Amino acid sequence: MMSSRDAILGKIRSVTAAGGDDSKRHEAVEDRLLNHPSGTIPARAQLKPKAQIELFCQQAEAVQTSVGHVKSYASVPKAVADYLREHNLPAEFRMGMDERLNDLSWDKAGALEVKSGPSDGNDLIGVSHAFGGIAETGTLLMLSGEDNPTTVNFLPETHIVVLKAGDIVGDYEALWSEVRTKFGAGEMPRTVNWVTGPSRSGDIQQTMLLGAHGPRSLHIIVVDG
């Protein structure tokens, strides 16, 4: 008996390859997969770097994300401690192995307790480092792995994300080319998350409410230096 795979592909091919010479189709497909043309990039985010950072923050705030700025990585622990204190949150959080964060002196900033590794659902607060930010819509791009476990993005009630200002780009396409540089053409890490604001649902009478299953609040710390 013919497998479903062959039956499905055969049925499609009886139409798509009906023209005879199929080499043009093969060429067109290979070309697209190899060269991935980018289409229309909205003018909105085609700005100078400084303006792009401003637009990113503005767009993030428009989707109920809060944004803070620090001058250098050394100031990140204090910024996290301040945020937690201001929001009456406990001084302990979950974090992956990202060196840019792990090497910081957390113990000096208001007795912060850092729990290392993925989240098991018992953490109120998670801290991650983003791979980049997209100014067009105030979107964070997060990569899975030991450095920044995906569970930290979703299970804690409060998610604090550190983002280097220099990693903010205008559009999604610009970050895809950086992902390709890091992992190779056609390769992806297990999970790439675009995060645009804290979790929400409009399923009860079409009224948007924050904090459905993911974090109720999202705070971004932009490292300007």
Added chain:
Amino acid sequence: MTQIITTSNFKSNARTALDDKNLQKALTHVERGFIGKRRSAMDALPEFDQLRDNARDIKNHTLENLDLYLEAYEEKVTKSGGKVHWAADAEEARNQILKICRDVGAKTVTKGKSMIAEEIGINDFLEENKIEPIETDLGEYIIQLRGETPSHIIAPAVHVLKEQVEEDFRRVHTHLPEARNLEEPESLLDEARKVLREKFLNADVGITGANFLIAETGTSVIVTNEGNGDLTQILPKVHIVLASIEKITPTLEDVSQILRVLARSATGQDMSVYTTFSTGPRREGDPDGPEEYHVILLDNGRSNMIGSEFQDMLRCIRCGSCMNHCPVYHAVGGHAYGWVYPGPMGAVLTPSLMGIKDGGQLPNASTFCGRCEAVCPMRIPLPKMMRSWREREFEKHLNPSLQRWGLKAWAYFAKRPKLYHLAMSFAIPVLSKIGWKKGRIKSLPFAGGWTKYRDLPAPESRTFQQQWAQREALKQEAK
């Protein structure tokens, strides 16, 4: 809950829906919740129409080469450690899912929102086989508790009022204190979050749909606002992606073009909160993520649409914009359509997938106002395709004989202009008298089906042709 297909009862379903007061109240949220927000998102992006053209072209190119892109996609998934299962129909897909679940001894399965899961009726099937399916999207969870099917493809519980949700939660969540306050939507959301969090952490298998499958990288993409799809796929041992063949999109760039029109058309957001790209199972050194990654590639009638006059329908990205803007959907809601896909997209897709005999009434549920095509981000000519279905229905003699007789009678007059004018010159003054001063007719013999729910506008006292002739005559006199 057993899925009962009632597409062939559209007329009586619609009548029931029009008389349902709760439903009519809930349906007001569709217009309020979606139309204005889409408009503002669209107005804020000058490139929106250009992006729609690009999105249409990308999908057309993909469909013309679907076999090649499917093969490229499969190769990539396999290379990343995942497994692709090809399913010709619903039954094959159900059995593939059951086997994967049984192989890991699964007792509970969490589910992200997937219309294809509804299409293949996976929940009933898993229950019959002693595996508990748990819907995790808030709207899907609500309707699962109510034993209902979704009435909207992106807002499955849009037909349910807040008070009804409270009743359902009190009925099912009996382990929680009776005196708790559930008046505000926030407290309902909070309760669902707590109840479902436990389910997420204990599930053996997670099933999600896919908004896109990317051929370049072997990646599946889900788009959610709640984050439920992500918890569904990163916590259990096994992640099953259930997707139909037309979800294939060539590259990351192509998906990014289409994503720019998806959320804007659906909810009026510039981008949904979580857009997640998943490639294979967890990698060496990954501290979380599923150990197994399976993709069920479902055909279920779609390959028959390739090369047919309904091929354009395969561009659909399930944003729901067509139903949000449809006067018929606003009046009767999604359940009247009787199966998984309501509104204009359902009126075209349902007969394509299940045949015209069962789905043939749906293309008649249109006023041909054209708003669905005007708002479709993929520029799908929905009215044209509904018209094609109507023609086929008529050719196959599937309409009731009274309707066929009526159309024939009208055609007899319409083809004979003199006779037509004569008949109208008698009929119009009569209708005009019935409408009298108000200009509206509240009831009319043989037209109760129309006048029960709305008035018939009464015509002017004379026919258009008579009025025109008089106007021309007056003009001549004035010269």
